[in-house]
Amino acid sequence: MDLRVWVVATETSVTEAASLLSDDETARAARFTAEGARDLFVVSRAVQRMLGSALLGIAPGEVTFGRNCLRCGDRDHGKPRFLARQSLEYSVSHSGALVLVGYAPTGRIGLDIEADDRRTDLTAMLPRIASPAExxxxxxxxxxxxxxxxxxxxxxxxxxxxxxxxxxxxxxxxFSVDGQTASADGPVADWPDEPVWLRDLPVQAGYTAALATSPAPAEVTVERLTSLAALRV
Ligand SMILES: CC(C)(COP(=O)(O)OP(=O)(O)OC[C@H]1O[C@@H](n2cnc3c(N)ncnc32)[C@H](O)[C@@H]1OP(=O)(O)O)[C@@H](O)C(=O)NCCC(=O)NCCS
Known part of the structure; x- marks a missing residue:
């Protein structure tokens, strides 16, 4: 399985992205007070529409999403899926001024990106995020x-x-993520049966990003999009 991940800068795509949102998404975007967070929301939701459009062969405005929180059962948040093909896995992440999106042709996928200058001090959080060995x-x-x-x-x-x-x-x-695959240190509820493969993604200077997949991809390509309309699967 080869896998492509797209990276989009909010600066170059937010205007195009805003024109792709549903009325509900536009109203939600208007409620953000911080411009950076609003732009990330706008571009994230638009790029998800473009990906859904390309994968499902429908217009971006016709793409519908389902979310389901595994913690509280709420349908307003949690891992997003395309309602027209819920078995198809994709993942999106945003930080700073970048949005990252990718899908798994087969199996499962998770993406995360963080701007290196994020304010939260992860070093201080280490006892709450690292396994003892890490x-x-x-x-x-x-x-x-x-x-x-x-x-x-x-x-x-x-x-x-x-x-x-x-x-x-x-x-x-x-669980630990120091190796090529993630490993549970003892019993972890709902831990996947299949190995979860890890890769660090070279996205852009000033950002750290990672990809988790099951199964392992043969090739991973990171593609920068200057226009959302250029997203092709
Ligand atoms: C999922 C989570 C780890 C994302 O962390 P983050 O670093 O803030 O955000 P990222 O930019 O990496 O990812 C955001 C995207 O992840 C996706 N996402 C949200 N929840 C998800 C989940 N449970 N699994 C997979 N993807 C998820 C969404 O698509 C979201 O983007 P969008 O809202 O623009 O569509 C974190 O937000 C989380 O766990 N939230 C739950 C908080 C919570 O427990 N709330 C109370 C629920 S009862």
């Missing part, structure tokens, strides 16, 4: 290397959590 490894690194190691760890864990659909409900300290 915590020891990062703790032994020179201080100037710890921040990027934490970002790498976090994006890999979030990619796994988005593949399973559990999001932050997955106990991050109970």
């Amino acid at each position: 915590g020891r490894r990062i703790g032994q690194l020179p201080p100037k290397e710890r921040r990027s190691a934490c970002l790498r760890l976090w994006t890999r864990k979030e990619a796994v959590a988005k593949l399973t659909g559990h999001g932050l409900a997955l106990p991050f300290i109970k």
Whole structure:
């Protein structure tokens, strides 16, 4: 299985993206007070419409989504799916000024991207996100290397959590992502039966990104989109 992941900069695509949203999405976008967060929402929802359109062979405006939170059962959040083909897995992530999207031709996928300058101090969060072995490894690194190691760890864990659909409900300290595949350290509820393969994605300087898939992809291509209309599957 070969896999393509698309990266979109909000700056170059937000105007085009805004024209693709449903009335409900446009109303939600208007409620954001922070411009950066609003632009990420607008581009994320538009690129999901374009991907659905390309995969399903329908107009972007006809794409409908289903979400289902595995924690609370709410249908307003959780892993998104195309209602017309719910077996088809895709994942989206956004941070800073970039949106990342990809789909799995077969199997499952999770993506995560983080801007390296994010304000939350992941180093301080280490006891809550790293397994004991990961915590020891990062703790032994020179201080100037710890921040990027934490970002790498976090994006890999979030990619796994988005593949399973559990999001932050997955106990991050109970599984490890240091290897080529994620491994549960003891029993983890709803842990996937199949191996979950991990890759770090070279997206852009200033960002850390990871891909989780099951099964392993042979090739992964990261493609930068300057226009959403150029998304072809
Ligand atoms: C899923 C989650 C890990 C995403 O983290 P994040 O770094 O903030 O966001 P990202 O930019 O990486 O990803 C956002 C995208 O992930 C997708 N997503 C949301 N929940 C998801 C889940 N459970 N599994 C997979 N993908 C999910 C959405 O498509 C979302 O983009 P969109 O809203 O623009 O469509 C995190 O938001 C989460 O777990 N949220 C749940 C919070 C919660 O528990 N709320 C209470 C519920 S009862």
